[in-house]
Amino acid sequence: MNLNVIPTAPAENLRILVVEDDVFLCTFYKKFLEHNGATVVACFSLAEAELNFSEINAKFDAVLLDNQLGNTEGINLLPLLKLKLPLAAVIMVSANDNPEFFLAAFNAGIHDYMVKPVNQDLLWLKVTTAVNQQRLKALAEKQRAELAYWVEQEQEQQRLAKHLFDRMFQQLNQPHPAVHAWVKSHSLFSGDAVLRCQADDGSWYFMLADAMGHGLAPAISLMPMLKTFHSMAKKAIPLPNIVFELNDNLNRLLPDDRFIAAVLLRLDPRQQSLEIWNGGMPSVLLLDHDGAIVSVAPSTNMALGVLAKHQISVQVQRFSLDESNITYFMMFSDGLTETVFDDNGQLHVSDLVDLILWRSERPLQGIQAKFKHVPQQDDVSLCLVNCQYFQLELCATTCINKVQTGPFDVSFTLRGSSMLHTDLPKKATDFLKVQNFPIEFIQRVFTVVTEIYINALEHGVLGLDSKIKSGDDGFIRFYEEKEKRIRLLTEQEFIEFDMQWIAERELLQMRIADSGKGFAHCNDDIATNGNTFGRGLTFIETLTSNLEIIPPGNSLRLTMPLHKMN
Incomplete structure (x- = not known):
């Protein structure tokens, strides 16, 4: 060791206890050490030394101890x-140069030793070096304790965050016999998420998202999507609108280098239709009753949070469950097919289908077993949905009895900003729920009221033309124009809604009117002119027994039977 580079403790900060029964040596040590700037307490006996360092405030950096x-x-x-x-450096001084003695002394706790006669320069070097080492040791211990504290705090925060994340996802994903989802995280937190929500119109919305990266950061990136997806899906907002809103939120909230690949689907058992928007995810597999692939929905869009709102495409891919013979759909993240197994192989799409335990209560068990002992390379997620189950469930809910409720007549008039802040479809259907109407009927009413209310607001009160939506940037132009006209709303503009139950005939009559100018109409030609002025009248007609457009075209009157029409 090069003694010239050993750091020494500042002399003025040293407090040294000398224990030496020889008066001459004790005086020598004291004067020498004080000459070098240290503060020295001299003791001539073991008992006197015990009194000094047994005091409550006793503090010494070093002890020069004669044996x-x-x-x-x-x-x-x-x-x-x-x-x-415990923090003092102990230097043992002795005339005994027996190695066994000093070995015993080191085992008992000394830090260095001197053999008499003492060389004063070497003594000072040994004292300062030992003190410096003890101070470094104390500093390291303090830092270790602080590090352990912060690690414990971080772990506690992660445990709390993990608990909150798990609870949030559990609340959004209550078990359902037709939905089989599996997420395996690379670390404590997963950047993959599988969400679903049943809308008030009876349709089902699904989302599988894969945030960039691993751990807590991508998990946090998913947070802005949870509430938006659930609240919009619950209200049966069209899938393009949800995609647009999610992308806009992520652009505003996430850093520029963060994005989220996602698949969003809307399953409508009543219409036997499936809508899919795929942004940066593996193809969604559409399968028949036996698990054979009948079609795929590849990614045709960039991931969410990449493109600005005037650049993103929100067009969806549409499939007819009946015409395409689709029974299941399966969506998954790229971690499923990019995982490398012991034989350096990766799973092909056909391998995933083969690993599904079809018509089993736990169809994903085969895939889970395949990944059980594989080193985690990425977050893995998979969702398999039985579309046919939801169709059968819908059929079961249509077997209803006569409603035991008397006639009623309710009406709402909304003006100005209240048209934006009042959820009229929910208010109408909540009233029907209180009256114990069947859920299937309530879902049909929700669909109809949502459609006619949005039409009355957008095309009636705001005077928007749905033709604006045509073209590559049509959706954003429609959205921006809508926002501009909303800011100009006054209390003179209104929407009126009436709902009347004719108990003896089991018919629900509704009327909606708005303050708009109306539109050209022909009651005898609704079926062929259903898209007039953007009002989806053809679709509404399929859910009603009578639909009448009242001149000048800013009012509708319709009738819905309790039992679904054939």
């Missing part, structure tokens, strides 16, 4: 020194 102290030995003081002055 020959009359009828006792300084080595006997080491256990008490270790207890009372």
